[in-house]
Amino acid sequence: MRNDFRSSAETRARVQRSLVCGLIFLMSAGGIGCNIGQKTTVLALQTNPASVSAGTQVVFTATISHNNGNFAGATWTLTNSGTSCSPACGMLSNPTNSGSAGNGDTATITYTAPITAPSPNSVTITATSVENPNSSGTDTFTIN
Numbered sequence: 001m002r003n004d005f006r007s008s009a010e011t012r013a014r015v016q017r018s019l020v021c022g023l024i025f026l027m028s029a030g031g032i033g034c035n036i037g038q039k040t041t042v043l044a045l046q047t048n049p050a051s052v053s054a055g056t057q058v059v060f061t062a063t064i065s066h067n068n069g070n071f072a073g074a075t076w077t078l079t080n081s082g083t084s085c086s087p088a089c090g091m092l093s094n095p096t097n098s099g100s101a102g103n104g105d106t107a108t109i110t111y112t113a114p115i116t117a118p119s120p121n122s123v124t125i126t127a128t129s130v131e132n133p134n135s136s137g138t139d140t141f142t143i144n
Contacts, residue, residue: 006125013049015049028132029126036123038042042064042065042066042135043062043063043064043065043127043128043129043132043137044063044065044137045060045062045070045125045137045138045139046060046063047059047061048141049139049140050141051142051143051144052123052141052144053059053113054114054116054144055113055114055115055142056113057110057111057112058111059108059109059110059111059112060076060093060109060110060127060139061107061108062107062127062137063106064075064105064107065105066105066131066132072097072131073095073097073099073107074097074107074127075130076107076109076128077125077126077129078092078124078125079123079124079126079130080118080123080124085118088118089118090111090112090113091111092109092125092144093112094109094110096108098125111125111144112140117142117143118143121142121144122140122141122143123139124138124140124141125141
């Protein structure tokens with residue numbers, strides 16, 4: 001009877017080791033590109049003008065795709081030579097975030113260029129996903 005107990009304990013230990021090894025394999029698969037059960041968010045900036053006339057407005061649109069059924073929108077920033085520059089390089093207003101439980105959600109913002117172009121006259125607008133701050137889109141344009 002004692003040998004049966006030892007055999008049962010050994011079998012249980014082997015099963016536990018197999019389960020742990022399988023779990024480690026599945027966890028490491030997620031780190032090498034397997035996206036089982038992970039949430040992803042991809043943001044693409046759709047409006048990409050090369051230049052904007054001083055004193056005019058442009059509506060920028062970002063498309064955000066995700067697989068988690070939520071839509072938290074985007075945050076927007078303006079920079080000039082890597083430094084935050086609003087209002088000298090323009091103003092952002094009227095942000096909108098519209099979406100559903102599926103892909104194809106959008107975020108928009110109205111950019112108003114300053115009356116006088118900053119120096120240097122290039123401005124970068126960045127839209128960053130609220131759900132995944134590692135996902136963003138940028139456009140650099142000049143103010144004429």
